[in-house]
Each structure stands twice: as structure tokens, then as C-alpha cells.
Amino acid sequence: MIKKGDTIVNARTGQKMTFLETWAETNGTQLKIDCVSPASSQKEKSHVHPYQENRFTVSKGQLLFTTDGKEHLASVGDVISIPKNIPHSFYNADQADAHYIQEFFPALKTDSLFETFFVLERENKLNKRGTPNVFRTALILLNFKNEIRLAHPNWKLQKITFKLLAPFAKLMGYKAFYE
Incomplete structure (x- = not known):
């Protein structure tokens, strides 16, 4: 924290x-x-x-x-x-x-959101553009939906996609935030 x-x-x-x-x-x-x-x-x-x-x-x-x-x-x-x-x-x-x-x-x-991305970077779990894979992204952006959303596509489509991916992300051992 x-x-x-x-x-x-x-x-x-x-x-x-x-x-x-x-x-x-x-x-x-x-x-x-x-x-x-x-x-x-x-x-x-x-x-x-x-x-x-x-x-x-x-x-x-x-x-x-x-x-x-x-x-x-x-x-x-x-x-x-x-x-x-x-x-x-x-x-x-x-x-x-x-x-x-x-x-x-x-x-x-928002402080926890920043901490999550900086921890993932330190652990080499982001790509060259600083983005987690789609499964981690799904969990993180659902967890921080009140703090941040991608500008595109619209939130309804993002939310549906992320909710479909989230169970697979959890099975892979990914978390919604990192400390």
C-alpha cells in the first residue's frame, strides 16, 4: 500500500x-x-x-x-x-x-493503480509499450474501472471483453493489483 x-x-x-x-x-x-x-x-x-x-x-x-x-x-x-x-x-x-x-x-x-503498473514493469511483465498482456489487462482494468478506462473502444465493449477474459486470467494466476 x-x-x-x-x-x-x-x-x-x-x-x-x-x-x-x-x-x-x-x-x-x-x-x-x-x-x-x-x-x-x-x-x-x-x-x-x-x-x-x-x-x-x-x-x-x-x-x-x-x-x-x-x-x-x-x-x-x-x-x-x-x-x-x-x-x-x-x-x-x-x-x-x-x-x-x-x-x-x-x-x-489511483495510487494502487500506479503501484500495480510499476511493480509489473519491475518484474518484466509488461511489453515494450508498457502494457500487460490482454488477460492481466482484463483483471486490472476491471479492478480499476472507476480510476481509468481506455478511450477506445467504448467502455461497454471493453467491459464485456474483460469479463469474458477475467476467469481465464485468474486460472493463469494473474491478480487484479500488485504491491
Whole structure:
């Protein structure tokens, strides 16, 4: 379980997250993370947070956001606020590390979601794009359905597919979250 002050590092991307406030410290109202993202050419998959606002405050470097199909370059001092259920992705397209504060309102289980992906990366259980196999994905995205969903295909189709795959994933020994 992630606690205030914990730092996790993604072995593949070098992304570092230090948790400043977790759901436990804020009674679930907020998650606040101090993040550093090295330069990268890999964009994350477009996704939505169906019940959360996601806010970024850039303190060093730049981040390139795609929000609802529109690109926006955020630089030092910029605050990007992404309302709930809006498709988005971001990455550091600059040469220097990007340093930013990322916040989620409400927190939900987003800290556990990040921990799950960083543990899977550390254990070499993600592909080159940072994605688990389809069976692990099914369990993880069903478990974190209130925190994150892929932007495409629509959620109803994802949910049906994931529910069909989940029993096989459990038989394979996969879990819905990792600590």
C-alpha cells in the first residue's frame, strides 16, 4: 500500500513518482504526486478517468498533452486540468526531464493503480509499450474501472471483453493489483 513519502520508479521509462498526499491522508479527496518524466518518444494510450479530475502543474521542462483530440504543449508554470471522462494522454517530448505535480480529485484507488503498473514493469511483465498482456489487462482494468478506462473502444465493449477474459486470467494466476 502506497503511503505519503513513498517513491516508485518505472524501470523501463525512468518515470519517478513521490507521493505527497494519498487517499489515506486526505480521506479519499485527493491524490498528489511529485513526478519526474525523462524525455520519451512513447505516448501513453489515450484514456479517461471516469470519475476524477486530473490536474498537472509543470515546474520544469515540458509535457505534450493530447486532450479530447487536441494537442497542447505545457511549459513551466502551466496548469493543465482535465475534467472527468475526457480522453487524454501525455508524454515528455522535450530533451530534458519534465518535473510536475500530478493530482487526482477524488483520489479513489489511483495510487494502487500506479503501484500495480510499476511493480509489473519491475518484474518484466509488461511489453515494450508498457502494457500487460490482454488477460492481466482484463483483471486490472476491471479492478480499476472507476480510476481509468481506455478511450477506445467504448467502455461497454471493453467491459464485456474483460469479463469474458477475467476467469481465464485468474486460472493463469494473474491478480487484479500488485504491491
